[in-house]
Amino acid sequence: MDAKVKQMIKLIEEDADSFARRAEMYCKKRPELMKLVEEFYRAYRALAERYDHATGVLRQAHQTMTEAFPNQVPVALVDDSPGGSATEVYPRTPEVPPPVRALLEPDELQKGALELSSHAIKRNKAFIEGSESVTNRKGLKQFHDLFGSEESTNRVKFMEGRERKGLNFHDSGEKKQSLPKNGGPNLRARVPSESERVTKAEMEISTLKSVLSKLEAKKEAGLLEYQQSLERLSSLEREVSRAQEDSWGLNERASQAEVEVQTLKDALTKAEAERDTNLVQYQQCLEKVNNLENNISHVQKDAGELNERASKAETEAQALKQDIARVEAEKEDALARYKQCSETIINLEEKLLSAEESFRRMTERAEKAESELETLKQVVFELTKDKEVAELQYQRCLETISSLEHKLACAQEEAQRLNSKIDDGATSLKGVEERCSLLERTNQSLHTELESLVQKVGDQSQELTEKQKELGGLWTSLQEERLRFMEAEIAFQTLQHLHSQSQEELRSLAMELENRAQILQVTKTYKRNLEEELQRVKEENKGLNELNLSSVMSIKNLQDEILSLRETIAKLEAEVALRVDQRNALQQEIYCLKEELNAFNKRHQDMTGHLESVGLNLETFTSTVKELQDENTELKNACERNRNEKVDLLEKLKTVGLNLETFASTVKELQDENTELKYACERNRNEKVDLLEKLKTMEKLIEKNALLENSLLDLNVMLESVHGRVKALEESCQSLLTEKSTLAVEKDALISQLQIATENLEKLSEKNNVLENSLFDANAELGGLRVKVMSLENSCRLLGDEKSGLIRQREGLISELSISQKRLEDLEKRYRGLEKKYMCLKKERELTLSEVEELQKSLDAEKQEYASFMQLNETRVTAMESQIRFLQGESLCRKKEYEEELDRSMNAHVETFILQKCAQDMEEKNLSLLLECRKLLEASNFSEKLISELELRNSEKEMEIKSLFDRITILRMWLYQMLKALEIDVHGYDDEIKQNQLVFDCIFGGIQKMHNSHLKSLDDNQQFIIENSVLIRLLGQLKLEAENLATEKNSLHQELKVQSEQFPELKTSLFNTNAELEISRAKLKSLESSCLLLGEEKSGLLTQREGLISELNVSQKRLEDLEERYQGLEEKYVGLEKEIESTLCEVEELQKSLDAEK
Structure with a gap:
């Protein structure tokens, strides 16, 4: 059994982090336990x-003793032997299954009893020849067996010892009766026959x-058997007491396990409270608060019942020393407290009902607000039916966005407030739970202390009764032999009574063990329920x-979508920037082309002027050449590279004058310069294209940098959230460590x-052992003195029979005896x-x-009421669980929505x-585009006008050229006719004509080239016109988009106005919800005040406990006074022993004097 207890303690004492x-260790080790x-x-x-079985063997031993000594034992012992009561006692043992292993077998007990009887018969001679020290040792052993244990067997052993003393008294009584038959008045009548007598x-x-x-040999054999049987009984009873202590220890361990399970439940509820942070958290926390308040009410009821039990136990402890009236008054006080606790419980239930009603009102208001929002949405929908589909979708999106933003803001504020309230409630609940746990621990300690005190009081009362009985035995040892017979009969009756009492106590112990087994079963079921709850959680x-x-x-997914949207926005912005750059490049190219067109137009006008002047008059032709030279100088001023060459050409032209060859060379030089200028323009264009490509690459790099910055920002946000989680985990770890430290301290x-x-x-126990040893010593001394008194009385009687003549001395002795009789x-x-x-x-x-x-x-009765109340609570809990499940389903649906x-x-x-x-960018772009469009419109109008003018001029010039060709042909024909008419030889002028034709051919070739270039410029102008038309169309589309944006902006302003009008209504609803939350706060404060009142009641109970402890101290002082009185009696007894010793000395002197007279 000790090994099993140690294994159980090892299993229970193992701890985890x-x-x-x-919980896992508990679930694993539960079957082993x-x-x-x-x-x-x-x-x-x-x-x-x-x-x-040992009690049955003892009864058989009693029967054998009565059969062996029928003359020494009275008839009452034989008739009222415990053999008949065996049938009454044996069935009282608890009905148990067969034991696993036996510590003592019944055959060994029977063999031990027989061996003891034979061994005692063999030791008769040694006992007769032994000294008085042997009797003293036996007396010590007898008293040690009487007072060895602290349980109910003490009484049985003590009274059985007195039964044995009664038997001895009976033997000595027979001797004393036989002596007075030979003594008395017959001795006085037979004085002369002294030698015969x-x-x-x-x-x-x-x-x-x-x-x-x-007789003494038989008596010793019976006493040895009885002592050994008593020793076995005491060992068995000690084992029973150890088993009871072990069962108490197991009960305490079970209570500690329940406390640990409660702490696990608290930790789980805390973890759930920390996880739930949304509206679902609020509902679940309210439900948990309700459950916790119900638990608090149950705990308060349990505390009230425990307080009642404590008060009852205190009244029991005080009933040993105070009157019944005080006990009744304390009962009335306890009932009043119970009524107060019941009233507080009723108040808490009413508060819970009011809290539920307020929660229902909140839900109804929320539903009303949602219905109002839906009606407003319907009204807005009806008002916006006439608008276009795009505007409807956009307005709906904006309305939903605004309402959701407002709801989010309200929900965030409410969540923050509710989180603060939940934290406050959690802290208050922690305090209440800690107080409740402290109350339970104090109540358990009070119960244990009260049980120990009751045991101590019982043990002390038993010790007092035993000491009083010992005093009675000491006083009765000096009385007459007839009184000893009566005391032996009374001792036997009291033995039977005490034996029945011990059996009743054993029954009560068995009942207590059964009750504790039932309690263990209840705790097992409770633990199973807790395990199920843990699994549910x-x-x-x-x-x-x-x-x-x-x-x-x-x-x-949302973050990925946001990133994709950001990427698309960046791409769109890049495309817009490219389009803008392309537009700027096109505008620059258009501007350059316009300048080139202007230059070509001027040159064309100059050339036409020169041609007209050449056709009409050589002088005008030279003037046109000069003008062309002036234009060339202007171009040279524009182009710094060819200034020197142009200056040389002017000088040559001045020197040449009217030479046509120099004129043709100048025209070719001018054409070369134009080609070079075109090449320079193309180079500039290529450089612009390269720059545009570089700008595109730079924009791509900028976009990549922006994406990287956004990713860095997202990573920083994620790191901050991770840091917050780490902090929360560290705080939870710290709270768990603090809880662990508090548990270790407790x-x-x-x-x-x-x-x-235990100390x-x-x-x-040491004090009791010392007292028992002192009592054993005193009883041993008394036994020795009894033996001495018996021997002295016998010697006195023999001396009285032998020396009947010494009547005077005998009268003196009779006077001394009368004095002793008075005493x-x-x-x-x-x-x-x-x-x-x-x-x-x-x-x-x-x-x-x-x-x-x-x-x-x-x-x-209270337990039955408590059981019924627990059943009602279980039904309520099931109903609440069903409601909680329904609400959880609703909360999940709402959470999804x-x-x-x-x-x-x-x-x-x-x-x-x-x-x-986009709107802001588009507005800015639209403004810039509007400005550019205006400029382009002006430029396009101007270019159109110029183009129309150039077309008109070209048509006029073509007509003029045709007319000039007609005139030249006519003039040539007229000249030939004139020459023919004048009969001038044309062949002589052939060289000049050829020269003129060559000149004219060069002129016509140049004119045709100019005509071709003019046609190309016309084609370019047509292309530019097409591009301008495209740009005009784009500008028109942009104008339309700008107008749409302006309309959308106006609609947004209107929606903002509507939302600003709805904002005060939502503020009022928020104010109402805040007021209701303040009401709930007040209710929580009232609950905290009730918890404080319970703490004050606990302090009152502690003061009552201290009063009980003081009263117990007073009772201990009284016991000490009684012990002092007992010591005084022992001192008196020592004085009596001294007087007896003095009388014995006198008797010895008388014997010596008689021997001397012989």
Whole structure:
């Protein structure tokens, strides 16, 4: 059994780092603990069976003693032997299954009893020849067996010892009766026959000695058997007491395990409270607060019941020393407190109902607000039906975005407030739970202390009764032999009574063990329920983790969508920038082309002027050449590279004058310069294209940098969130470490208290051992003195028979005996007074036992009420759980809707933000485009006008050229005719004509080239016109888009106005919700005040406990006074022994004088 207890303690004392590991260890080691408890219980039941078997063996020994000594034992012993009561006692043992292993077998007990009887018969001679020290040692052993244990067997052993003393008294009584038959008045009548009487007396003395030796040998054998049986009984009872202590230790361990399970539940509720942060958190926290308040009410009820039990136990402790009236008054006070606790519970229930009603009102208001929002949405929808589809979609998006933003803001504010309130409530609940745990621990400690005190009081009362009985035995040892016979009969009756009491106590112990087994079963069921609750909570946590994972995935998806949107926006911005750059490049090219067109037009005009002048007059032709030279100088001023060449050409032209060859060379030089200028323009264009490509690459790099910066910002946000989570985890770890340290401190405190209690018990046991040793010594001395008194009385009687002539000395002795008789009468009176006190104490004890029984009945009734109340609570809990499940389903649905609305609102936010930025960019671009469009329109109008003018001029010039060709042909024909008419030889002028034709051919070739270039310029102008038309169309589209943006801007302003009008209404609704939240805060404060009142009641109970402890100290002082009185009596007894010794000395002197006279 000790090994099993050690294994159980090792299994229970093992610890872990976290609550989850403790729970796992508890679940794993629970079956091992159950097996060990079952084996321990079986061993205890086996001990009980062996105890019953040992009692049966003892009864058989009593029967054998009565059969062996029928003359020495009265008839009442034979008739009322415990053999008949065996049938009554044996069935009282608890009905148990067969034991696993036996510590003592019944065959060994029977063999031991037979061996003891034979061994005692063999040792008869050694006992007769032994000295008085042997008797003293035996007396010490007898008293040690009487006072060895602290349980109910003490009474049985003591009264059985008195039964043996009664038997001895009976033997000595027979001797004394035989002596007075030969003495008395017959001695006075037979004075002359002294020698015959002396011989007869010597013969009778020898026969009496032989009979006495036989009786003493038989008596010692019976005493040895009885002592060994008592030793076995004491060992069995000690094992039973150890088993009871072990069962108490297991009960305490079970209570500690329940406390740990409660701490695990608290930790799980805290983890759930920390995880839930949304509106679902608020609902679940309210439900948990309701559940916790119900638990607090249950705990308060339990505390009230425990307080009642404590008060009842205190009244029981005080009933031993105070009157019944005070006990009734304390009961009334306890009932009043119970009524107060019930009233507080009713108030808390009413508060809970009011809180539920307020929550319902909140939900109704929220539904009303949602319905109002829906009606407003419908009105807006009806008003916006006439608008276009795009405007409707955009307005709906904006309305939903605004409403969701407002809801989000309200929900965030409410969530923050509710989180603060939840934190406050959690802290208050932690304080309340800690107070409740402290109350439970203090109540348990009070129960244990009260039980220990009741045991101590019982032990002390038993010790007092035993000491009083010992005093009675000491006083009765000096009385007459007839009184000893009566005391032996009374001792046997009291033995039977005490034996029945011990059996009743064993029954009560068996009932207590059964009750504790039932309590263990209840705790097992409670632990199973707790395990089921833990599994449910784990499943809920799994569901919440899955929801969190889904929410995290949705958040990640949203973030990816946002990143993709940002990338698309960046791409669009890059495309817009490219388009803008292309537009700027085109504008620059258009400007350059315009300048080139202007230059070509000027040159064309100059050339036409020169041609006209050449055709009409050579002088005008030279003037045109000069103008062309002036234009060339202007071009040279524009182009710094060819200035020197142009200056040389002017000088050559001045020197040449009217030379046509120099004119042709100048025209060719001018054409070369134009080609070079075209090449320079193309180079500039190529450089512009390269620069544009470089700008594109730079823009791409800028976009990449922007994306990297955005990713860095997102990573920083993620790091901040991770840091927040790490901080939260560190805080939770710190809270868990603090809880672990508090638990370790509480464990150390409990261990220190247990050590102090064990030390006190050891001290008390040492004191009891010292007192028992002192009592054993005193009883041994009394036994020796009794033997001496018996021998002296026998010697005095023999001397009286032999020396009947010495009447005077005998009269003196008779006078001394009369004095001793007076003293004995005084001692008898004192003994009677002590007996009366003992009877009064017995009556008081019976009254207290009856009160205890009544209190136990009341406790049973209260337990039944508590069981019914627990059943009602279980039904309520099931109903609440069903409601909680329904509400959880609703909350999940609402949570899903809320998440969908959050997603929509986030998308709408992103879209609005993007649209706002796009609108701002488009507005800026539109402004710039409007300005550019205006410039382009002006330029296009100007270019159109110029083109129209150039076309008109070209048509006019073509007509003029045709007319000139006609005129030249006519003139040539006229000249030829004139020459023919004048009969001038044309062949002589052939060289000149050829020269003129060559000149004209060169002129016509140049004119044709100019005509071709003019046609090319016309084609270029047509292309430019087409591009300008395209740009005009683009500008028109941009104007339309700008107008649409302006209309959308106006609609946005209108929606902002509508939302600003709706904002005060939402503010009022927020104010109402805040007011309701303040009401809930006030209710929480009232709950905290009720908890404080409970703490004050606890302090009152502690003060009552201190009063009880002070009263117990007073009772201990009284016990110490009684011990001092007992010491005074012992001193008186020592004085009496001294007087007896003085009388013995006188008797010895008389013997010596008689021997001298012989």
